[in-house]
Amino acid sequence: xxxxxxxxxxxxxxxxxxxxxxxxxxxxxxxxxxxxxxxxxxxxxxxxxxxxxxxxxxxxxxxxxxxxxxxxxxxxxxxxxxxxxxxxxxxxxxxxxxxxxxxxxxxxxxxxxxxxxxxxxxxxxxxxx
Numbered sequence: 001x002x003x004x005x006x007x008x009x010x011x012x013x014x015x016x017x018x019x020x021x022x023x024x025x026x027x028x029x030x031x032x033x034x035x036x037x038x039x040x041x042x043x044x045x046x047x048x049x050x051x052x053x054x055x056x057x058x059x060x061x062x063x064x065x066x067x068x069x070x071x072x073x074x075x076x077x078x079x080x081x082x083x084x085x086x087x088x089x090x091x092x093x094x095x096x097x098x099x100x101x102x103x104x105x106x107x108x109x110x111x112x113x114x115x116x117x118x119x120x121x122x123x124x125x126x127x128x129x
Contacts, residue, residue: 031104058078
């Protein structure tokens with residue numbers, strides 16, 4: 001094969017196929033990979049905050065003291081601690097879900113802006129009302 005035919009093949013076939021395959025990858029294998037990474041991140045935050053262990057020891061008095069006052073004080077302290085860490089983990093997981101939404105909407109936003117810049121669509125807000 002000559003150099004010219006290799007260049008033409010690259011420009012016409014390979015680049016066109018890559019551009020056409022991009023949305024398939026983005027919403028297929030790419031999204032699966034992103035979901036897997038975000039799932040690992042969510043599991044890591046729950047594991048690093050020790051939420052499972054905190055839930056197990058919620059009704060156990062602190063410092064091994066078993067009198068009634070230690071039990072009455074330990075439960076609210078552990079409950080507040082568990083609640084705050086659960087709230088932190090929930091906020092982090094919501095942030096991860098927002099990142100997933102950005103990942104899914106990014107190509108739509110880019111294509112919309114390209115089409116808008118070429119003047120193919122008119123986005124006059126009053127036409128929608």
